[in-house]
Amino acid sequence: MASRAQSEVDWRLEADWTLPPELQPKADRDFEIAPPSEPLADWSAYAATYDLLLEHNPAYQQLLEEFESFLAGVEAPGVIYDLGGGTGNYAQLAARRFPDSAIYFVEPDLGMSRRAYEKLAGHDNLAFIASPFQALAAPEPADLVICAHALYTMPDPQTRLVEMRKLLRPGGTLFLIDLGRPLDIGDWRSYLFGHLKQTLGIARALQILWRGREIAKQNKAIYQAQRDGRYWTHSSSEIASAVAQAGLEVISQKTVYRGYSDLLVCRAAE
Ligand SMILES: C[S@@+](CC[C@H](N)C(=O)[O-])C[C@H]1O[C@@H](n2cnc3c(N)ncnc32)[C@H](O)[C@@H]1O
Numbered sequence: 001m002a003s004r005a006q007s008e009v010d011w012r013l014e015a016d017w018t019l020p021p022e023l024q025p026k027a028d029r030d031f032e033i034a035p036p037s038e039p040l041a042d043w044s045a046y047a048a049t050y051d052l053l054l055e056h057n058p059a060y061q062q063l064l065e066e067f068e069s070f071l072a073g074v075e076a077p078g079v080i081y082d083l084g085g086g087t088g089n090y091a092q093l094a095a096r097r098f099p100d101s102a103i104y105f106v107e108p109d110l111g112m113s114r115r116a117y118e119k120l121a122g123h124d125n126l127a128f129i130a131s132p133f134q135a136l137a138a139p140e141p142a143d144l145v146i147c148a149h150a151l152y153t154m155p156d157p158q159t160r161l162v163e164m165r166k167l168l169r170p171g172g173t174l175f176l177i178d179l180g181r182p183l184d185i186g187d188w189r190s191y192l193f194g195h196l197k198q199t200l201g202i203a204r205a206l207q208i209l210w211r212g213r214e215i216a217k218q219n220k221a222i223y224q225a226q227r228d229g230r231y232w233t234h235s236s237s238e239i240a241s242a243v244a245q246a247g248l249e250v251i252s253q254k255t256v257y258r259g260y261s262d263l264l265v266c267r268a269a270e
Helices: 003-007 041-051 050-055 058-072 089-097 109-118 157-167 184-202 202-210 214-226 236-245
Strands: 079-083 102-106 126-129 143-146 168-179 248-256 261-268
Touching: 003 050, 041 109, 041 214, 050 184, 050 202, 058 089, 058 168, 058 261, 079 089, 079 168, 079 236, 089 102, 089 109, 089 143, 102 109, 102 168, 102 202, 109 126, 109 261, 143 157, 157 168, 157 248, 168 236, 168 248, 184 202, 202 214, 202 236, 236 248
Parallel strands: 079 102, 079 143, 102 126, 143 168
Antiparallel strands: 168 261, 248 261
Protein backbone atom coordinates (compact mmCIF):
# COMPACT_ATOMS: atom_id res chain seq x y z
CA MET A 1 0.00 0.00 0.00
CA ALA A 2 1.46 3.37 -0.99
CA SER A 3 1.24 5.66 2.01
CA ARG A 4 0.24 9.31 1.85
CA ALA A 5 3.75 10.42 2.71
CA GLN A 6 5.22 8.30 -0.06
CA SER A 7 2.87 9.35 -2.78
CA GLU A 8 3.11 13.07 -2.01
CA VAL A 9 6.88 13.19 -1.90
CA ASP A 10 7.08 10.77 -4.82
CA TRP A 11 10.29 9.04 -3.81
CA ARG A 12 11.35 5.82 -5.43
CA LEU A 13 13.40 3.16 -3.75
CA GLU A 14 16.55 1.93 -5.42
CA ALA A 15 17.51 -1.73 -5.28
CA ASP A 16 20.65 -0.92 -3.31
CA TRP A 17 20.97 1.52 -0.42
CA THR A 18 22.32 4.41 -2.47
CA LEU A 19 20.01 7.35 -2.02
CA PRO A 20 17.89 8.04 -5.09
CA PRO A 21 18.39 11.50 -6.68
CA GLU A 22 15.31 13.05 -5.05
CA LEU A 23 16.70 12.16 -1.62
CA GLN A 24 20.06 13.73 -2.28
CA PRO A 25 20.56 17.02 -0.44
CA LYS A 26 20.65 20.07 -2.64
CA ALA A 27 23.77 22.17 -2.94
CA ASP A 28 24.59 24.17 0.16
CA ARG A 29 23.87 27.42 -1.67
CA ASP A 30 20.23 26.35 -1.97
CA PHE A 31 20.05 26.16 1.81
CA GLU A 32 21.63 29.57 2.27
CA ILE A 33 24.09 28.27 4.79
CA ALA A 34 27.07 30.57 5.18
CA PRO A 35 30.36 28.68 5.43
CA PRO A 36 31.27 28.63 9.12
CA SER A 37 34.54 30.13 10.27
CA GLU A 38 35.52 26.90 12.02
CA PRO A 39 34.08 23.50 11.22
CA LEU A 40 30.90 22.70 13.10
CA ALA A 41 30.10 19.09 13.86
CA ASP A 42 30.66 16.88 10.82
CA TRP A 43 27.40 14.93 10.90
CA SER A 44 28.45 12.58 8.10
CA ALA A 45 31.58 11.59 10.00
CA TYR A 46 29.49 11.24 13.15
CA ALA A 47 26.95 9.08 11.29
CA ALA A 48 29.46 6.28 10.72
CA THR A 49 29.59 5.41 14.43
CA TYR A 50 26.53 7.27 15.76
CA ASP A 51 24.63 4.08 16.53
CA LEU A 52 27.28 2.95 18.97
CA LEU A 53 25.32 5.35 21.21
CA LEU A 54 22.26 3.26 20.58
CA GLU A 55 24.10 0.09 21.53
CA HIS A 56 26.29 1.27 24.36
CA ASN A 57 25.16 4.56 25.88
CA PRO A 58 22.51 3.95 28.56
CA ALA A 59 21.72 7.68 28.70
CA TYR A 60 20.84 7.64 24.98
CA GLN A 61 18.84 4.44 25.43
CA GLN A 62 16.87 6.11 28.25
CA LEU A 63 15.88 8.92 25.86
CA LEU A 64 14.44 6.38 23.46
CA GLU A 65 12.58 4.75 26.35
CA GLU A 66 11.16 8.17 27.26
CA PHE A 67 10.04 8.54 23.66
CA GLU A 68 8.41 5.10 23.62
CA SER A 69 6.44 5.89 26.80
CA PHE A 70 5.39 9.17 25.26
CA LEU A 71 4.19 7.35 22.10
CA ALA A 72 2.29 4.82 24.19
CA GLY A 73 0.23 7.67 25.67
CA VAL A 74 -0.84 9.43 22.46
CA GLU A 75 -3.52 8.69 19.90
CA ALA A 76 -2.22 7.69 16.47
CA PRO A 77 -1.11 10.95 14.80
CA GLY A 78 -2.10 11.32 11.13
CA VAL A 79 1.10 13.14 10.18
CA ILE A 80 4.47 13.07 11.93
CA TYR A 81 7.67 14.97 11.17
CA ASP A 82 11.05 14.02 12.60
CA LEU A 83 13.27 17.10 12.27
CA GLY A 84 16.99 16.39 12.24
CA GLY A 85 16.19 12.70 12.42
CA GLY A 86 19.85 11.57 12.22
CA THR A 87 20.22 7.81 11.82
CA GLY A 88 16.50 7.30 12.30
CA ASN A 89 16.23 5.90 15.82
CA TYR A 90 13.22 7.99 16.85
CA ALA A 91 11.50 7.63 13.47
CA GLN A 92 11.91 3.86 13.67
CA LEU A 93 10.05 3.73 16.98
CA ALA A 94 7.34 6.02 15.63
CA ALA A 95 6.98 3.97 12.43
CA ARG A 96 6.69 0.74 14.40
CA ARG A 97 4.12 2.15 16.79
CA PHE A 98 2.08 3.97 14.14
CA PRO A 99 2.33 2.06 10.85
CA ASP A 100 -0.58 4.05 9.40
CA SER A 101 0.78 7.51 10.12
CA ALA A 102 2.54 9.46 7.36
CA ILE A 103 6.05 10.16 8.62
CA TYR A 104 8.32 12.79 7.09
CA PHE A 105 11.95 12.28 7.95
CA VAL A 106 13.73 15.61 7.61
CA GLU A 107 17.51 15.32 7.60
CA PRO A 108 19.97 17.47 5.62
CA ASP A 109 23.09 15.37 6.12
CA LEU A 110 23.73 12.67 3.51
CA GLY A 111 25.73 10.40 5.83
CA MET A 112 23.01 10.45 8.46
CA SER A 113 20.27 9.99 5.83
CA ARG A 114 22.04 6.95 4.37
CA ARG A 115 22.14 5.24 7.74
CA ALA A 116 18.51 6.11 8.34
CA TYR A 117 17.55 4.92 4.89
CA GLU A 118 19.15 1.51 5.50
CA LYS A 119 17.35 1.25 8.82
CA LEU A 120 13.94 2.51 7.73
CA ALA A 121 13.58 1.31 4.13
CA GLY A 122 11.23 -1.47 5.28
CA HIS A 123 8.59 1.04 6.41
CA ASP A 124 6.31 2.11 3.59
CA ASN A 125 4.81 5.02 5.52
CA LEU A 126 8.01 7.04 5.65
CA ALA A 127 9.24 9.74 3.26
CA PHE A 128 12.73 11.23 3.40
CA ILE A 129 13.20 14.96 2.92
CA ALA A 130 16.83 15.95 2.44
CA SER A 131 16.56 19.51 3.67
CA PRO A 132 17.50 21.53 6.71
CA PHE A 133 14.44 22.49 8.68
CA GLN A 134 14.81 26.20 7.86
CA ALA A 135 14.41 25.40 4.14
CA LEU A 136 11.63 22.84 4.54
CA ALA A 137 8.66 23.08 2.19
CA ALA A 138 6.33 21.04 4.36
CA PRO A 139 3.93 18.91 2.33
CA GLU A 140 1.19 19.04 4.99
CA PRO A 141 0.62 20.12 8.60
CA ALA A 142 1.76 17.94 11.47
CA ASP A 143 -0.07 16.28 14.31
CA LEU A 144 3.24 15.42 15.92
CA VAL A 145 6.66 17.00 15.49
CA ILE A 146 9.70 15.21 16.91
CA CYS A 147 12.91 17.15 17.30
CA ALA A 148 15.58 15.30 19.28
CA HIS A 149 18.99 16.84 19.90
CA ALA A 150 18.80 18.86 16.70
CA LEU A 151 17.35 22.28 17.60
CA TYR A 152 20.54 23.48 19.30
CA THR A 153 22.46 22.91 16.04
CA MET A 154 20.03 24.91 13.88
CA PRO A 155 20.46 28.58 13.06
CA ASP A 156 18.24 30.90 15.13
CA PRO A 157 16.54 28.33 17.39
CA GLN A 158 13.87 30.81 18.55
CA THR A 159 12.66 31.28 14.96
CA ARG A 160 12.83 27.50 14.43
CA LEU A 161 10.52 27.01 17.44
CA VAL A 162 8.03 29.44 15.91
CA GLU A 163 8.25 27.45 12.65
CA MET A 164 7.63 24.21 14.55
CA ARG A 165 4.51 25.75 16.05
CA LYS A 166 3.38 26.83 12.56
CA LEU A 167 4.06 23.35 11.21
CA LEU A 168 1.71 21.87 13.82
CA ARG A 169 -2.03 21.75 13.43
CA PRO A 170 -3.85 23.49 16.28
CA GLY A 171 -3.77 21.03 19.17
CA GLY A 172 -0.75 19.21 17.67
CA THR A 173 2.17 18.08 19.82
CA LEU A 174 5.88 18.83 19.81
CA PHE A 175 8.17 16.22 21.37
CA LEU A 176 11.35 18.14 21.94
CA ILE A 177 14.67 17.01 23.38
CA ASP A 178 17.49 19.50 23.27
CA LEU A 179 21.05 19.55 24.47
CA GLY A 180 21.34 22.67 26.59
CA ARG A 181 24.52 22.46 28.63
CA PRO A 182 28.07 22.34 27.24
CA LEU A 183 29.16 18.75 26.60
CA ASP A 184 31.86 17.89 29.12
CA ILE A 185 33.89 15.39 27.11
CA GLY A 186 35.86 14.09 30.12
CA ASP A 187 32.68 13.52 32.09
CA TRP A 188 31.09 11.56 29.23
CA ARG A 189 34.26 9.54 28.68
CA SER A 190 34.40 8.40 32.31
CA TYR A 191 30.67 7.71 32.38
CA LEU A 192 30.82 5.53 29.26
CA PHE A 193 34.06 3.85 30.18
CA GLY A 194 32.73 3.04 33.69
CA HIS A 195 29.56 1.58 32.23
CA LEU A 196 31.32 -0.45 29.52
CA LYS A 197 33.98 -1.75 31.89
CA GLN A 198 31.34 -2.90 34.34
CA THR A 199 29.13 -4.58 31.75
CA LEU A 200 31.65 -5.92 29.21
CA GLY A 201 35.05 -5.87 30.85
CA ILE A 202 38.02 -3.62 30.33
CA ALA A 203 39.32 -5.04 27.04
CA ARG A 204 35.95 -4.76 25.31
CA ALA A 205 35.38 -1.32 26.85
CA LEU A 206 38.63 -0.02 25.39
CA GLN A 207 37.79 -1.57 22.03
CA ILE A 208 34.39 0.15 21.91
CA LEU A 209 35.81 3.51 22.94
CA TRP A 210 38.40 3.17 20.19
CA ARG A 211 35.70 2.33 17.65
CA GLY A 212 33.74 5.33 18.88
CA ARG A 213 36.62 7.80 18.72
CA GLU A 214 34.82 9.73 15.96
CA ILE A 215 31.96 10.33 18.40
CA ALA A 216 34.41 11.85 20.87
CA LYS A 217 35.88 13.99 18.09
CA GLN A 218 32.50 15.27 16.96
CA ASN A 219 31.39 15.88 20.54
CA LYS A 220 34.48 18.03 20.93
CA ALA A 221 33.44 20.04 17.85
CA ILE A 222 29.96 20.39 19.35
CA TYR A 223 31.48 21.61 22.62
CA GLN A 224 33.58 24.21 20.75
CA ALA A 225 30.54 25.43 18.85
CA GLN A 226 28.58 25.63 22.10
CA ARG A 227 31.38 27.62 23.75
CA ASP A 228 31.59 30.19 20.98
CA GLY A 229 27.82 30.52 20.62
CA ARG A 230 27.39 28.89 17.20
CA TYR A 231 25.32 26.16 18.83
CA TRP A 232 22.63 27.18 21.28
CA THR A 233 23.08 26.48 24.97
CA HIS A 234 20.29 27.02 27.47
CA SER A 235 19.12 26.25 30.95
CA SER A 236 15.86 24.36 31.51
CA SER A 237 14.02 27.59 32.26
CA GLU A 238 15.47 29.32 29.19
CA ILE A 239 14.20 26.63 26.83
CA ALA A 240 10.82 26.65 28.59
CA SER A 241 10.46 30.39 27.97
CA ALA A 242 11.70 30.08 24.37
CA VAL A 243 9.01 27.47 23.74
CA ALA A 244 6.32 29.59 25.42
CA GLN A 245 7.44 32.64 23.44
CA ALA A 246 6.97 30.62 20.25
CA GLY A 247 3.32 30.13 21.19
CA LEU A 248 3.58 26.57 22.46
CA GLU A 249 2.14 25.39 25.76
CA VAL A 250 4.47 23.23 27.86
CA ILE A 251 2.59 20.11 28.94
CA SER A 252 5.52 18.47 30.69
CA GLN A 253 9.22 19.08 31.10
CA LYS A 254 12.12 17.20 32.62
CA THR A 255 15.88 17.23 32.65
CA VAL A 256 17.37 14.22 30.84
CA TYR A 257 20.63 12.88 29.39
CA ARG A 258 22.51 13.12 32.68
CA GLY A 259 21.44 16.71 33.21
CA TYR A 260 22.75 17.92 29.84
CA SER A 261 19.44 18.05 27.99
CA ASP A 262 15.81 19.05 28.39
CA LEU A 263 12.78 17.07 27.32
CA LEU A 264 9.59 19.00 26.72
CA VAL A 265 6.22 17.91 25.48
CA CYS A 266 4.41 20.93 24.11
CA ARG A 267 1.08 21.66 22.50
CA ALA A 268 0.19 24.16 19.80
CA ALA A 269 -2.79 26.25 20.86
CA GLU A 270 -6.20 25.20 19.45
C1 LIG B 1 22.87 14.96 17.38
S1 LIG B 1 22.11 14.53 15.87
C2 LIG B 1 20.53 13.95 16.47
C3 LIG B 1 19.96 12.89 15.59
C4 LIG B 1 18.68 12.23 16.10
N1 LIG B 1 17.60 13.17 16.24
C5 LIG B 1 18.93 11.51 17.40
O1 LIG B 1 18.66 12.09 18.46
O2 LIG B 1 19.44 10.40 17.36
C6 LIG B 1 21.71 16.12 15.18
C7 LIG B 1 21.08 16.01 13.80
O3 LIG B 1 20.56 17.29 13.41
C8 LIG B 1 20.79 17.44 12.01
N2 LIG B 1 20.74 18.87 11.68
C9 LIG B 1 21.74 19.78 11.79
N3 LIG B 1 21.32 20.98 11.35
C10 LIG B 1 20.03 20.82 10.96
C11 LIG B 1 19.05 21.68 10.39
N4 LIG B 1 19.31 22.96 10.16
N5 LIG B 1 17.83 21.17 10.10
C12 LIG B 1 17.55 19.87 10.35
N6 LIG B 1 18.44 19.01 10.89
C13 LIG B 1 19.65 19.47 11.18
C14 LIG B 1 22.15 16.82 11.81
O4 LIG B 1 22.41 16.51 10.46
C15 LIG B 1 22.07 15.60 12.71
O5 LIG B 1 21.60 14.48 12.03
